[in-house]
Amino acid sequence: METDFVPRIRERRAEKRSIRRERSQGGWRRGAASTNAMVRGMATQIPARILSKIGRRDGRAFRVTVQAWPATGGDRLREVYFLTGTTLAARMADSPEIPAHYDFGEVEGRWQRNWRDEENYFDPASPKPRYVIDTPPPYPTGNFHIGNALNWCYIDFIARYKRMRGYNVMFPQGWDCHGLPTEVKVEETHHITKNDVSREEFRSMCRELTAKNIALMRSTMRGLGFSTDWSHEYITMLPEYYTKTQRSFLQMFHKGYIYQSEHPVNFCTRCETAIAYAEVTYDDRKTTLHHFDFDGVEIATTRPELLAACVAVAVHPGDERYRPLSGRKLRVPFFGHKVPVIRDEAVDPAFGTGAVMICTFGDKQDVHWWKQHGLPLRKAIDRQGRMTGIAKGYEGKRVDEARAAIVGDMKKQGILKGQRDLEQRVGTCWRCKTPIEILSGRQWFVRVKPDEILRAAREITWIPEHMLIRLENWVTQMEWDWCISRQRIFATPIPAWFCRKCHAMILPEEEDLPVDPTQEQPKKPCPSCGARDAVGEEDVLDTWMDSSISVLHVTGWDGAGTPPFFPAQLRPQGHDIIRTWACYTILRSVALTGRKPWDGILVNGMVLGEDGFKMSKSRGNIIAPEEILVKYGADAFRQWGAAGAATGSDIMFNWNDVVAASRFQTKLWNIARFALLQLDDAARSEATPVTALADRWLLSRLSDTVAEVTRAMEEYQFDRALRAIREFAWNVLADEYIELVKGRLYAKGSGRAGAGRALAVTLDTLCRLLAPFLPHFADEVYHHLAPGNGSVHRQPWAEFPFSDPVAVRDGGRLIRLASELRRYKHEQGLALNAPFGSLTIYGAQAIDDGGDLGRALNAAVEWRTEAPRLERVVKEVRFHRAVVGPALRKQAGAFMEAVKQLPPEQLEAPPATLHIGGGDVAVPPGSFTPVFSYRIEGTAVDVVTIGDAVVAIRRAS
RNA sequence: GGGCUCGUGGUCUAGCUGGCUAUGACGUCGCCUUCACACGGCGGAGGUCAGGAGUUCGAAUCUCCUCGAGCCCA
Missing domain, CATH: 3.40.50.620 (HUPs)
Incomplete structure (x- = not known):
C-alpha cells in the first residue's frame, strides 16, 4: 500500500508543476485520476487532491496534505493527514497550538472579529x-x-x-x-x-x-x-456635512470669492441638463462638411444651422489668401448681421478652406475663441434643442431639421459650393448618446487666485516631489474660474434666492443653514425692496464643493476661523485628481482659513490592469479586491500594494506578485512556527545572555533591518521597507541563521539558550515590523509569542539598537563559509546532512563559532590561523574603481592596464609608484587586491578558497 | 496639441545624489523526500539597461535628439 502511495520522483515533479499551474490560474479542480485513485485507496469517501506528500520508504510515517471536499458539500477543506498503517487519520498538526498550515481565511476573519473599532479612535x-x-x-x-x-x-x-x-x-x-x-x-x-x-x-x-x-x-x-x-x-x-458646505459657500461669497456670470456649459438637450466634461463620451461619426459662400469668402462648416449664431470669421495670421480681409467685416448670409474677421494661430489653414466661422457655440474651440477675442454672444439653440428667435425663418425647428432646411436654402440661393464626408469625433451625452450642445447660461463661479494657491502649495511637502509641478502648470495656465453650479438634483443646494420683484439676491444667515431654497422661503424679506416673494435657486453645487472641505470637516471646523486640529498632517490621494481635489482643497483652505490644508501630500499611482492599461469596464481588465481576498487573503493583497511598485508610480496589477506575497507569508509562518517551537523559559527570559557569534550576528543584522525599515517608513517608501523585511526574514533568518544554528538547538546543549533568546527577540521585532503591512498575520504570531501582551498593534514600534562590528565581520565570514561549503557538498553529490569528513579552515583570524559550522555541515571542523602549507598563486586582480577613478582620473585606464602586467609578488606587495606613459604615478592605497588560488601536492585533500580563508577538506570515506 | 511620468533577461520589477560581477520575484531547466517549510532548499541558462549622440577616467543613472507607452488636460 505504502509503495503505491509514493509515486516516482519524476511524476511528482510534474505533479508539483501542475498544482502550481492550477493554483496560479486560481481555482482548484478535482485532481487527476491517478491521484484520486490513490486517495480512494486510502479513504474512499473523500474525493481529494493531493498537494504534497512526505514519507519514508521503509518507515511508517507518511504525511499527506490533501485538498478535500467534505461529503456534506460546501467549502473545500485543506487538511493534513498522517498515514498510519493503511488508514488515513485526520489530524491538524503535531502541535495543537501552532497549526502546521496558515489558514489565512480563518485567521483574518478571527482577528477582524477580535479587533475593536474603539482601538482606532x-x-x-x-x-x-x-x-x-x-x-x-x-x-x-x-x-x-x-x-x-x-x-x-x-x-x-x-x-x-x-x-x-x-x-x-x-x-x-x-x-x-x-x-x-x-x-x-x-x-x-x-x-x-x-x-x-x-x-x-x-x-x-x-x-x-x-x-x-x-x-x-x-x-x-x-x-x-x-x-x-x-x-x-x-x-x-447628510445635513451635518452639507451645512458646512453651504456655510463655506456663504463665507466665500462674502469674501468675494464667489460670483455669478454668463458662461457656456456642455448641455444635453434630451436630458435638459448641463453635464460635466467627465460625462461627455466621444463617438466617431460621419458628418458632412459644407462649403459655402460667406459674403465672398468660402467657408467650410459641419454646422450650417449655427449661422445665426455666427459672431466672427477666423483665419490663420500667415494665410496669404485672406490677407486682404484683414480689418474687414463680413455680412452673414440669410441673417444679415455683420461679423469681424479675426486672425488666430489656432486656425488650421489646411483644413477646409482655411477660413472658419466662429459661432456661439459650435464646439469647445469656439468657446475658446469667444473668450479670447471678447466676442458677443448669440444664442441660436435653446435648452430643448430648438432654434431660437434669432434664427429667423428656422425658429422652433430641431437642430437637425434646421440644418437640412438651411442647406436646402443655400442650394436654392446658389451659395452652396460643395459637400464632402468627414469623420468626426462628436461629444455625446454618456447616457443617451445625444450629441451635446454648448449652451450659455447664468452660472456660479469661484474666483481662482493662482498666487494664493501656489504659495500654499509650495509650503506643502509633495511626495513624490514632481507631482507639485503638475499643480503649478495647471494653476498658472488656468484660463477660467471654477464653475461650481450644476443643473441637477442630488447635490448640495446653493443657498440663495432671488426677489421676484426687484431680482436682488437674498442669502440666508449662517445660523439658518441648512436650507433648500427650492423647498423653503428666506426667513427675512428682500433686503433691497422688502418684498416677501422670492424664487429659490434651483442650481446645485459641484460635488468638488463638498469634498474640497473634507480636511476642514475632519479637523473640526465649525465655521469660525481655524479648526482645532488644522492643518492635517497628510493628504493621501491619486495623481489623477491633483488638478481637482488637491487644487480645490488648497484654494478653499486658503480662502476660509488663510492657511495650507496639510503638512504633506502623498500621491499614489494608478492601478493598471494586467494588460498595462487603466482598468475599465470597456477593456474588461477589472480585477475586484474581493477576488484577491478570497484567493489569497487581505495580508497578501496588502503586501502586493506595498511591494508592487515604488510609492507614487503607477502599478500594474499582476497575480504573480500576489502569489509571491502569499508564498512569503507561508514562509514566514514556517519560520515563526519553528521559532515558537524552540521557545522555552530561557528563551523568553530577558536575563538570558546572547553570546555566540552567530546569535550576535543575527541580532546585528536585525538591528540594521529595523533601522532601514524605519527610515523607509518615515519616507513612505513601503516597497523598500517590505523588501528589507523579506530579505531579512527569508535570506538572513531562515536560509542563513536557522540553517546554521539548527544543530545547536536540537542538541539541547549549553549554547541552546542563547540561540533561543536570539530567536525570541527576532520574532518579536519581526512581528512589530510586519504589523503595518500584515496586521492579521502579525497579530496571530504575536499572540502565540506573547499571549498575555494583547495586540501587536498596541505595542511600540520596533526599536533595536545592537551594534557588534566584530559579529558582523566574523559572522559574515561564518555564514559565507557555511553556504559555500554547503554548495560544495551539494556539488559533490552529497546530501546536505550526510557526513562530510573533516575540514581544516585556515584564516588570518580564528573564528569562535561555538561548533555551529561543524554541526551545520555534519563535519569535524578545525580552525587554524597559521598559513596553510599550500602553493598560492595569484589568479587575477580586482580593482576598486571608486578608489582608482577619483585618484587618477584620465590615467585610470592606463593604470589598470599597467597593474595587470605586474609580476605576482608585486601584486601582493604593490610598489609605491608605477611607470605609466612616460611618468611615475603614485599607486593609491587600496586601489586593487589580488585574488589567489591555491594548490596542494600529493595528498588526497580538496582545497576550497572562500574569501580570505582556505579550507582543506578531508572527505569521509 | 500641451503637461507629467515611464521604457532594465520570456513577464513584472529595484537601481534617487554617476564607481564591486546590474536587484528581486514569477516563469524555465537541472539536482535534492533535509526532523519549521516541496507553497521548501541548492544550482544553471537567460540582459545591445528602447535607439542615437554628447559630457566623463568611468553612464542603466546626467544632457540633448528620435521612437514607443501610460496618465491628466485641451
Whole structure:
C-alpha cells in the first residue's frame, strides 16, 4: 500500500508543476485520476487532491496534505493527514497550538472579529502628538475598487505605523455622495426619469441607494483590515456635512470669492441638463462638411444651422489668401448681421478652406475663441434643442431639421459650393448618446487666485516631489474660474434666492443653514425692496464643493476661523485628481482659513490592469479586491500594494506578485512556527545572555533591518521597507541563521539558550515590523509569542539598537563559509546532512563559532590561523574603481592596464609608484587586491578558497 | 496639441545624489523526500539597461535628439 502511495520522483515533479499551474490560474479542480485513485485507496469517501506528500520508504510515517471536499458539500477543506498503517487519520498538526498550515481565511476573519473599532479612535483630549489624515472620500458606487484599495493600503500602513510610534492618529472615512451617476442609477432601478417625481422624493431615492452602497464598501474595507476610525465617518449628503458646505459657500461669497456670470456649459438637450466634461463620451461619426459662400469668402462648416449664431470669421495670421480681409467685416448670409474677421494661430489653414466661422457655440474651440477675442454672444439653440428667435425663418425647428432646411436654402440661393464626408469625433451625452450642445447660461463661479494657491502649495511637502509641478502648470495656465453650479438634483443646494420683484439676491444667515431654497422661503424679506416673494435657486453645487472641505470637516471646523486640529498632517490621494481635489482643497483652505490644508501630500499611482492599461469596464481588465481576498487573503493583497511598485508610480496589477506575497507569508509562518517551537523559559527570559557569534550576528543584522525599515517608513517608501523585511526574514533568518544554528538547538546543549533568546527577540521585532503591512498575520504570531501582551498593534514600534562590528565581520565570514561549503557538498553529490569528513579552515583570524559550522555541515571542523602549507598563486586582480577613478582620473585606464602586467609578488606587495606613459604615478592605497588560488601536492585533500580563508577538506570515506 | 511620468533577461520589477560581477520575484531547466517549510532548499541558462549622440577616467543613472507607452488636460 505504502509503495503505491509514493509515486516516482519524476511524476511528482510534474505533479508539483501542475498544482502550481492550477493554483496560479486560481481555482482548484478535482485532481487527476491517478491521484484520486490513490486517495480512494486510502479513504474512499473523500474525493481529494493531493498537494504534497512526505514519507519514508521503509518507515511508517507518511504525511499527506490533501485538498478535500467534505461529503456534506460546501467549502473545500485543506487538511493534513498522517498515514498510519493503511488508514488515513485526520489530524491538524503535531502541535495543537501552532497549526502546521496558515489558514489565512480563518485567521483574518478571527482577528477582524477580535479587533475593536474603539482601538482606532482618535482621542481629541490626548496629549500625544497628532497625526490627522485627510482620507479621500470615495464615491459610493458600491464597489471599492482596486485603485482605492491600493491608496487605502498606503494610508493604513501609515496609520498603523504612526500609532506604534506614539501618535494620536485620526484615520477618518468620508463618502462623497452627490453626483449624476447615482441619479442615473436611481432612474434605471426605479424606471423613472427625475422629472417624474418631486425633487425631494428623487433625493430620498438617491440617499437610499447611496446608503446601501456605502454599506457594501464598508464591508470590503473591513475585509482588507484597514484600521479606520469609524467614529470620524462623514457622509456629504447628510445635513451635518452639507451645512458646512453651504456655510463655506456663504463665507466665500462674502469674501468675494464667489460670483455669478454668463458662461457656456456642455448641455444635453434630451436630458435638459448641463453635464460635466467627465460625462461627455466621444463617438466617431460621419458628418458632412459644407462649403459655402460667406459674403465672398468660402467657408467650410459641419454646422450650417449655427449661422445665426455666427459672431466672427477666423483665419490663420500667415494665410496669404485672406490677407486682404484683414480689418474687414463680413455680412452673414440669410441673417444679415455683420461679423469681424479675426486672425488666430489656432486656425488650421489646411483644413477646409482655411477660413472658419466662429459661432456661439459650435464646439469647445469656439468657446475658446469667444473668450479670447471678447466676442458677443448669440444664442441660436435653446435648452430643448430648438432654434431660437434669432434664427429667423428656422425658429422652433430641431437642430437637425434646421440644418437640412438651411442647406436646402443655400442650394436654392446658389451659395452652396460643395459637400464632402468627414469623420468626426462628436461629444455625446454618456447616457443617451445625444450629441451635446454648448449652451450659455447664468452660472456660479469661484474666483481662482493662482498666487494664493501656489504659495500654499509650495509650503506643502509633495511626495513624490514632481507631482507639485503638475499643480503649478495647471494653476498658472488656468484660463477660467471654477464653475461650481450644476443643473441637477442630488447635490448640495446653493443657498440663495432671488426677489421676484426687484431680482436682488437674498442669502440666508449662517445660523439658518441648512436650507433648500427650492423647498423653503428666506426667513427675512428682500433686503433691497422688502418684498416677501422670492424664487429659490434651483442650481446645485459641484460635488468638488463638498469634498474640497473634507480636511476642514475632519479637523473640526465649525465655521469660525481655524479648526482645532488644522492643518492635517497628510493628504493621501491619486495623481489623477491633483488638478481637482488637491487644487480645490488648497484654494478653499486658503480662502476660509488663510492657511495650507496639510503638512504633506502623498500621491499614489494608478492601478493598471494586467494588460498595462487603466482598468475599465470597456477593456474588461477589472480585477475586484474581493477576488484577491478570497484567493489569497487581505495580508497578501496588502503586501502586493506595498511591494508592487515604488510609492507614487503607477502599478500594474499582476497575480504573480500576489502569489509571491502569499508564498512569503507561508514562509514566514514556517519560520515563526519553528521559532515558537524552540521557545522555552530561557528563551523568553530577558536575563538570558546572547553570546555566540552567530546569535550576535543575527541580532546585528536585525538591528540594521529595523533601522532601514524605519527610515523607509518615515519616507513612505513601503516597497523598500517590505523588501528589507523579506530579505531579512527569508535570506538572513531562515536560509542563513536557522540553517546554521539548527544543530545547536536540537542538541539541547549549553549554547541552546542563547540561540533561543536570539530567536525570541527576532520574532518579536519581526512581528512589530510586519504589523503595518500584515496586521492579521502579525497579530496571530504575536499572540502565540506573547499571549498575555494583547495586540501587536498596541505595542511600540520596533526599536533595536545592537551594534557588534566584530559579529558582523566574523559572522559574515561564518555564514559565507557555511553556504559555500554547503554548495560544495551539494556539488559533490552529497546530501546536505550526510557526513562530510573533516575540514581544516585556515584564516588570518580564528573564528569562535561555538561548533555551529561543524554541526551545520555534519563535519569535524578545525580552525587554524597559521598559513596553510599550500602553493598560492595569484589568479587575477580586482580593482576598486571608486578608489582608482577619483585618484587618477584620465590615467585610470592606463593604470589598470599597467597593474595587470605586474609580476605576482608585486601584486601582493604593490610598489609605491608605477611607470605609466612616460611618468611615475603614485599607486593609491587600496586601489586593487589580488585574488589567489591555491594548490596542494600529493595528498588526497580538496582545497576550497572562500574569501580570505582556505579550507582543506578531508572527505569521509 | 500641451503637461507629467515611464521604457532594465520570456513577464513584472529595484537601481534617487554617476564607481564591486546590474536587484528581486514569477516563469524555465537541472539536482535534492533535509526532523519549521516541496507553497521548501541548492544550482544553471537567460540582459545591445528602447535607439542615437554628447559630457566623463568611468553612464542603466546626467544632457540633448528620435521612437514607443501610460496618465491628466485641451
